[in-house]
Each structure stands twice: as structure tokens, then as C-alpha cells.
Amino acid sequence: MEDVNNVLDIAKDDNLYGEVITLADSTADGTFLIHHFLSFFLGNNRPVCFVSLSQSFGHHKSVCQKLGVSLTQKIESSHLNFFDGLKVFGNRFLDTQPENVDISNTTSLQGFYKAIKTNYEDLQDKNKAPPVVIVDSLDVLLNIGYQVKEISAFVQYLCHLISGPGCDARGTLITFLSIGENGLDEEASLLWRSVVHMSNMDVLVSGLESGYCKDVHGKIEVKRRNLLKKNSQKTMQFKVNDKSVNFFASGMSRAVLG
Amino acid sequence: MATTSFQKKARVKINQIPGTKPSLFNNQLLISSGVPSLDNIIGGGLAVGTVCLIEEDVYGSYSRLLLKYFSAEAAMTGHSLLLASADQDPQLIVKELPGPILDDPGDVTKGNTPEQSENMKIAWRYQHLPASQAGHSSSKFGHYYDLTKVMEPQLISSVNPALVGIEELERECKECKDLNPKYKYLLKRIEEEIDRGHFSTTEQTDKRSILRIAVHSLGSPLWDECGGLASNQEDLDYSLPRFLLALRVLMRSAFAVCMITIPTHLFQIPGYVGRLRKMCDTVLHMDSFAGSDKEKNPAFKEYHGLFNIVQLPRLNSLLCHMPDTLDFAFKLRRKKFTIEKLHLPPELSETANRNQEDPVPHLQPSTAICSTTKPNKLDF
Numbered sequence: 001m002e003d004v005n006n007v008l009d010i011a012k013d014d015n016l017y018g019e020v021i022t023l024a025d026s027t028a029d030g031t032f033l034i035h036h037f038l039s040f041f042l043g044n045n046r047p048v049c050f051v052s053l054s055q056s057f058g059h060h061k062s063v064c065q066k067l068g069v070s071l072t073q074k075i076e077s078s079h080l081n082f083f084d085g086l087k088v089f090g091n092r093f094l095d096t097q098p099e100n101v102d103i104s105n106t107t108s109l110q111g112f113y114k115a116i117k118t119n120y121e122d123l124q125d126k127n128k129a130p131p132v133v134i135v136d137s138l139d140v141l142l143n144i145g146y147q148v149k150e151i152s153a154f155v156q157y158l159c160h161l162i163s164g165p166g167c168d169a170r171g172t173l174i175t176f177l178s179i180g181e182n183g184l185d186e187e188a189s190l191l192w193r194s195v196v197h198m199s200n201m202d203v204l205v206s207g208l209e210s211g212y213c214k215d216v217h218g219k220i221e222v223k224r225r226n227l228l229k230k231n232s233q234k235t236m237q238f239k240v241n242d243k244s245v246n247f248f249a250s251g252m253s254r255a256v257l258g
Numbered sequence: 259m260a261t262t263s264f265q266k267k268a269r270v271k272i273n274q275i276p277g278t279k280p281s282l283f284n285n286q287l288l289i290s291s292g293v294p295s296l297d298n299i300i301g302g303g304l305a306v307g308t309v310c311l312i313e314e315d316v317y318g319s320y321s322r323l324l325l326k327y328f329s330a331e332a333a334m335t336g337h338s339l340l341l342a343s344a345d346q347d348p349q350l351i352v353k354e355l356p357g358p359i360l361d362d363p364g365d366v367t368k369g370n371t372p373e374q375s376e377n378m379k380i381a382w383r384y385q386h387l388p389a390s391q392a393g394h395s396s397s398k399f400g401h402y403y404d405l406t407k408v409m410e411p412q413l414i415s416s417v418n419p420a421l422v423g424i425e426e427l428e429r430e431c432k433e434c435k436d437l438n439p440k441y442k443y444l445l446k447r448i449e450e451e452i453d454r455g456h457f458s459t460t461e462q463t464d465k466r467s468i469l470r471i472a473v474h475s476l477g478s479p480l481w482d483e484c485g486g487l488a489s490n491q492e493d494l495d496y497s498l499p500r501f502l503l504a505l506r507v508l509m510r511s512a513f514a515v516c517m518i519t520i521p522t523h524l525f526q527i528p529g530y531v532g533r534l535r536k537m538c539d540t541v542l543h544m545d546s547f548a549g550s551d552k553e554k555n556p557a558f559k560e561y562h563g564l565f566n567i568v569q570l571p572r573l574n575s576l577l578c579h580m581p582d583t584l585d586f587a588f589k590l591r592r593k594k595f596t597i598e599k600l601h602l603p604p605e606l607s608e609t610a611n612r613n614q615e616d617p618v619p620h621l622q623p624s625t626a627i628c629s630t631t632k633p634n635k636l637d638f
Contacts, residue, residue, distance in 0.1 A: 032576045054536075056510045062284070062574035090507030093437050093500050094445055106436055143533045144503055145496035178536055185529025212584045240577045 001067060004036045007236055007247050008203065008222055013044060017130065018170035020159055020199040024177045024192050028218030030205030032240050034136055034176050035060070039067040041172075042074050047123040047131040051116060053085040054137040066243050078126045081119045085112075089144060109146060109154040117161055120171070130171040133158055138195070139178045139188055148187050152194040159198055175199075200225050208237075215239060215255030220247070275466045275513070277335025279399050281305065284575040289337070289468055289515055290400035292327030295597045297400055299586060300540060300570060301579030304515050306468060308539035308571050309505055313522040313531070315546035315563055318475060320588065321519040322351075323595055324544075325472050328517045330355040330409060332470040333417050334401045340451050342422035342444055343474035344481050349421060351474065352414055357407030404593045422447055424480060438497035440481050444473070445504055448516075457512045469514035476501075477520045485525035494527070502537035539571035544588070557602050561587040565597050 005012065023033045038060070041048050052060060060082075061071045074080035092104040102111035116133065123131040135158070141151050155175060162171030175195060179188045196202045204221045222234045236247045248254075281288050281302050288303035291310070297303045304310050314321040332339040333355065341348045422444060431439035448471060456463045477483040477498055488495040509516055518538070522531045535541045546563035547553040565586040570578040587600040 029572060029578070031572060035576060058510075059574055063576060066575065086503070086510070087507055090504045093442070093504035094449060094507070139533070139536065140503065143496070143499040143537060145494075145500065180529050180532040180536075185532055188529065188533075214580050214582055217580075242575065242577060245576075 001036045001039065001244055003247050004033070004245055005040070007220065007234065007238075008201075009224070009234075010040075015044070015046065015169070016132075016172045018163065018172070019201065020162075020173045022175055022177070022192070022195050022199040022202040023205075024179050024196075024202065025205040026179050027181055027207030028205050029240075030178075030203075030218075030220075031136075031176070032245055033203060033205065034134065034174075035063045035067060036245075037132075037174050038134060039064050039069045041132045041134075042069045042071075042079060045079065046172075047079050047081075047127040047129055048074075049081045049083070049116065049119050049123055049131050049133045051083045051085050051133070051135045053089065053135070053140040056086060057082055057084060078123070081123055081131075083116065083119060085140075089140070106145065109141070109150055113154055113157050113161075116158070120161060124167060124171075128167070130162070130167040130169045132172040132174065133162060134174045134176075136176050137178060138175055138191065139180075142188060142191060148191045148194070151191055152198075155195050155198060173199075205238075213255075216253045219250065275468060277331070277337055277399065278306065278468065279303070283577075283579055284573055286573050288399075289335075289470070290331050291324070291517070292329075292331035292401070292403070293324065293595060293597065294400040294402065296324075296542075299581055299597065300542075300567065301581070303399070304517070304540060305571060305573055306513055306515055307509050307511075308573070309502065309509055309516045309518065309537075310540040310542070311535065311538035312517065312519040313541070313543040313568070314475065314519050315544040315548070316523060316550075317546065317548055318345075318519070318521060319548070320546050320563060320590070320595075321544050322346075322474065323590070325474055325517060325519055326351065326355050327403060327595070328470065329419070329472050330358070330403055331401060332419070333409060333413050334358055335468075336417060337468040337470050338451070338455050338457075339417055339419040340422070340448065340469065340471045341419055341474070342427075342447070342472070342476075344424045344427055344440070345475045345478055348423050348474075352419055352421065353408065353411075355409040355414060356403035356405050357409045359402045359404050402594070405590075405595065406593050420447070420451055427481075437500055438482055438495070441497055441501040445501065445508070448505070448508055448514075452508065452512045452514060457514050459511050459513065466513060469512065471514060471516040473516065473518045475521055476518050477522075478524070486527045486530040499533055499537050502534065506537065506539075535569055538569070539573075541569035542566070543568050558587070560603065561589045561598075561600070563588050564600065 002012070010016065023030060025031070038048065038050060042064070050060070057071075064071050071080060071082070075082060089104045103115045105111050120131055120133060138151055138155070142148070158173050162173050177188070177192055177195065179185065179192045183189045201222070201224045205218055206221075207218045208216060216237050217239050219235060219237045224232045226232070235250065237250050237253060238248075239246045239253065275287070278287050278289050279302070280286070283301060287306040289306060290297050290303050312321050312324055329339055329341055329352070331337070341351060343351060427440045427443055431443040433439060434442045451469060452458055455467065455469055457467070457469045477485070483498060484495060486494055486498070505516060508514070520534065522534070525531055543566040544563060545566070547558060547561070552558050565588045567581065567584040567586070572578040583599065585600050586597050588595065588597045
């Protein structure tokens with residue numbers, strides 16, 4: 001997955017302290033970015049607090065296994081804290097009385113934030129290093145009825161959390177969001193814009209305008225808000241493989257040229 | 259004679275559950291959707307633990323057919339079945355399941371036995387291999403069905419399907435703050451069914467089977483759904499995505515596969531269907547030609563509708579199955595329903611008049627031509 005680092009202008013041993021990164025996808029699938037960041041930080045021995053709202057642990061475990069990181073080992077060595085948000089929020093609508101009702105409260109995300117905060121501080125104490133918070137799919141929160149302002153306030157809280165005291169350096173926040181097709185979903189687009197506003201870097205993965213193609217899966221747009229760096233904007237096309245992602249300039253796919 | 263090291267590597271665990279096969283891509287356990295041509299294009303079949311959403315065609319007749327195939331496959335493979343519908347009596351759907359075409363593989367293997375007893379002289383290395391893949395015949399993956407026949411009742415009753423109809427939904431549902439009461443009750447029934455048949459992944463059983471859940475026309479007005487709008491027509495109702503999230507949680511921890519059809523063409527809020535899609539794993543869209551202009555279009559005369567793959571699940575891998583194309587067409591023959599690649603027929607007729615050619619006649623000076631003959635292709 002080194003190619004992804006090249007595209008995002010991230011050095012191999014970059015720590016990305018204090019960065020807030022927003023990942024989004026619309027018509028193509030951008031979840032490979034989450035797995036990239038998860039394996040990247042764990043490979044660099046940064047503690048990670050991973051909040052999964054859209055997929056089960058088994059899925060992430062298998063993918064990271066392919067990328068060379070064992071999540072179960074990382075949990076045992078307390079480098080990783082996996083928060084199974086899918087279960088917590090899903091169980092609220094099932095008959096099983098969940099133990100943590102206040103986390104999945106319908107009206108407020110306070111409880112959810114507090115749960116993440118506890119995990120974050122726990123990781124920080126154990127590792128003596130600022131952790132990374134990765135939230136997989138904010139749009140799940142939107143879908144189950146939380147308002148845009150609540151979710152953006154939640155992200156704001158997380159931004160505050162990673163810049164909090166306790167360590168010399170700041171933590172890192174990475175959020176993922178699916179914004180749906182061509183801005184049809186106004187709420188999701190609004191949420192995306194407000195989250196992007198809080199971030200230093202945003203990455204948008206979208207499908208090709210010409211439609212589906214087996215050999216070019218979509219395009220990726222990277223924007224940085226840091227004006228000191230020169231390449232503040234970049235657009236590439238990509239193809240996801242079994243264990244890696246290939247990037248190429250628009251229209252320069254091997255399938256097109258060959 | 260010493261055996262050579264050239265032997266087919268036999269896996270120790272071969273298909274312990276009848277009617278399933280591991281995926282070639284990600285080792286996911288797959289089951290057949292009941293339509294082999296559909297299994298082919300979605301990467302082998304439906305993965306266990308996922309939710310498949312079928313966006314209904316306008317009259318819902320073809321999506322109901324897919325649901326019937328899915329249910330019929332349960333009876334053929336011995337899987338358990340839960341069928342829920344508010345629009346139609348589930349009893350009726352079960353009665354109308356298509357009858358299987360049995361090619362009777364038992365006779366074929368019997369015919370082969372005398373040959374097998376002979377010692378092979380040339381291909382002796384293959385001697386210890388079975389002549390054909392016997393043993394799989396009854397529980398093989400994907401069956402063909404004859405739509406002119408219905409399934410025998412005793413075959414259906416052998417799997418003892420659990421049926422949830424509108425009366426039961428109306429009677430049993432209780433007031434619920436967060437969720438549409440009918441969805442809530444359906445979730446409860448699914449949970450009970452998983453418990454009853456020991457389908458949970460945490461439970462150890464000797465005889466593992468798969469639970470197939472078929473939900474017909476979820477989100478139709480009979481489920482008290484207003485297409486995302488709350489009953490006051492102003493606020494949004496999040497019941498359906500909430501239901502799908504809870505369903506995903508249930509599916510992920512069970513040996514179960516759920517197929518839902520939703521009349522998405524009834525939903526008006528922009529982006530709402532997109533959200534529902536994200537909450538499901540496999541999403542297929544059906545668009546029938548019935549009642550539309552496309553029915554008479556010569557380009558589509560071989561087909562009964564269009565079939566699109568909207569989303570395929572990404573499970574245990576970075577990549578999902580990437581088919582060559584996402585656009586297909588379906589046709590319904592007298593006995594069989596198939597999904598094929600969409601091909602336009604060859605243009606043979608001289609008087610072909612396609613829409614693209616329309617602009618050409620406009621270029622001609624209209625005053626000069628008074629005759630009623632059609633413009634010839636050679637005119638310029």
C-alpha cells in the first residue's frame with residue numbers, strides 16, 4: 001500500500017501528529033483508504049482507537065491480515081482498541097437489552113463520545129503516545145437518525161480530544177463518510193462539507209463520469225489545506241487489487257494504453 | 259505400487275454445510291440465490307451473513323419471482339426458511355414455488371459402476387478418484403426450476419418454513435418509539451428463528467444449516483412505511499435504515515442470508531434510496547419493460563426487463579467481485595427465468611429508423627420536398 005502514501009504525500013514513517021483527515025466516497029468505494037490508514041498506523045506502532053460502525057471485526061481483521069497486520073495481536077498488546085459500533089447501535093433496535101444504553105442514545109451522541117474518550121485516554125496511558133482515532137462511516141449515524149449538527153458537533157469534540165493535553169504531541173483523527181450519488185443526498189453532502197472544514201486534508205473517491213469500468217475503479221482527489229506544501233491538490237485514477245492499489249494519471253491506465 | 263506425490267490436494271473440510279460452497283475470491287461461504295445465471299454474475303452466489311436488497315420493478319412481478327427462486331432453493335438444499343410479506347399471503351407464495359427440474363443423477367452413477375470395477379490400464383492414476391462427483395447430487399449448488407410446475411407440498415413442508423403474514427404483523431406488533439412496530443416484530447421473529455435453529459455463530463451444533471430469510475416488498479405502504487417520511491408528512495422516519503442496521507448485526511453473527519425486495523420506486527426523498535443501499539450488502543436493481551415504452555422498442559424485444567448490479571459486498575478483502583459489466587437484462591421464458599448480458603439485436607432492416615438518425619431529415623429543405631416518400635438513405 002505504499003502507492004497510497006505517495007498519492008497522499010505521506011512519508012513512510014510520518015506520524016501525522018495533530019492532523020485531521022476526512023475520507024469520503026461517492027459512487028466508487030473508498031473503504032480501502034480506511035484499511036490503508038489502519039494498517040499504516042499500526043505498522044508504525046501508533047496506538048489506534050478504531051470505531052467501526054459499518055462492518056464487523058471479522059471483516060477488518062481479514063483485510064488487515066492481507067495487508068500484513070494482525071489485529072488480534074495488536075489488541076492483545078493494547079495498541080488497538082476496537083469499538084464495535086455496529087453492534088452497539090444495532091442492538092438498540094433489537095429486543096436484547098443492551099448494557100450500554102447511554103452510548104446509543106437516540107437523541108444525543110454524548111454517550112458515544114464519552115465511550116470513545118475513555119478508550120482514547122486508556123490507550124494514551126498505556127502507550128505513552130498520542131493515539132489515532134479512526135471512525136468508519138459517519139453516514140451510518142446519519143442514516144439511523146442523528147442530525148447533521150449533532151454529528152458535526154461530535155466530530156468537533158473528537159478534534160478537541162486529539163489536541164487535548166496528556167502527551168507532548170497531538171493525536172490524529174481520521175473520519176470516513178459516504179456521501180452518496182452526485183450530491184443527491186443533501187444532508188450527507190452538508191455533513192461532508194462541515195467535516196471537511198475542520199480537517200487539514202480531505203480525500204474524495206468517486207466513480208468515473210463515464211460509468212463503471214473493470215480496470216479503472218474510480219478517481220481520487222486529494223486536497224490539503226496546508227499552504228506551505230506545494231502540491232495542495234491532486235487528482236489520480238486508481239485500481240484496487242487484492243492487496244494493493246494502483247494509481248495512475250487520468251486516462252493513463254494500462255488497460256487504456258495497452 | 260508406491261503412490262506418487264502428484265495427488266490432488268484434498269481439503270480436509272469439504273463443504274460441511276449442504277448447499278454451500280466457498281468463494282474463490284475471499285473464502286466467504288456462499289449459497290445459491292436459486293437462479294444460477296444470477297449467481298454467476300454476482301461472483302458465485304450470496305455470501306452467508308449478508309443482506310441482499312432487490313429493488314423491485316414497477317409491478318413487482320419479477321422481483322417476486324426472484325424471491326420465489328430463493329425460497330425454493332431452501333427446500334432443495336434443506337436450508338431453513340423464514341418468509342415474511344405484508345402484501346401477499348406468505349402461504350400463497352409458498353404454494354406457488356416453482357418445481358425443481360431433477361436430472362436424476364442417481365441413474366448416471368449406477369450406469370457407470372461396471373466400468374469402474376475394471377482396472378484402468380492407461381490412466382491408472384485416476385483410478386482412486388470417483389467417477390463423478392457423487393454425493394453432491396442432492397445438495398449441489400444451485401438448481402434449475404420449471405415455472406410451469408409447482409413444488410410438491412411435502413418437499414416444502416420438509417423444511418417447515420416459518421411464515422409471517424400481515425395478520426400476524428398487525429396482531430403482534432407493539433408500540434415502539436424508535437422503530438416502526440412491524441419492523442420491530444419482524445426483527446424479533448428473525449432473532450427467535452436464529453435461536454430456535456441454532457444458527458448463531460457462537461453456538462456449536464453437529465448439524466449446521468443455513469437460515470434463508472426472504473422478505474417480500476418491505477417498505478411498501480402495508481408495512482406502514484411512507485418512504486422515509488413520518489406520518490405527519492414533514493419529519494423524516496428513520497425506521498427502515500434502522501431496521502437494516504439491526505438486520506446487519508443479526509446477519510453478521512449468524513449462518514443466515516437475507517433477501518429483501520423493496521419497492522424503491524415509491525420513495526420520493528432524494529438520496530433516501532442511496533442510504534438504504536449503503537445499509538445492505540448486495541444491491542440489485544430490476545426494471546421491467548411492462549407498461550413502459552421500452553416494451554415496444556425493437557432493441558429490447560428479446561428481453562423483459564433490465565437488470566443492474568448496483569452494489570456488491572466487500573467482504574474480508576479490499577476488493578469486491580468486479581464483473582465485466584453491471585448492466586444485464588432478464589427474460590422470462592415459459593419455464594425459466596434467466597439473466598443475460600444485454601445485447602442489442604443486429605440491425606438488418608433497410609427501413610431502420612433509430613433515434614440517432616432523426617436529425618438528418620431536418621437538414622433537408624422542407625419546401626423542396628412535396629412527395630410523401632420517406633427520405634432515402636442515399637439522399638444527401
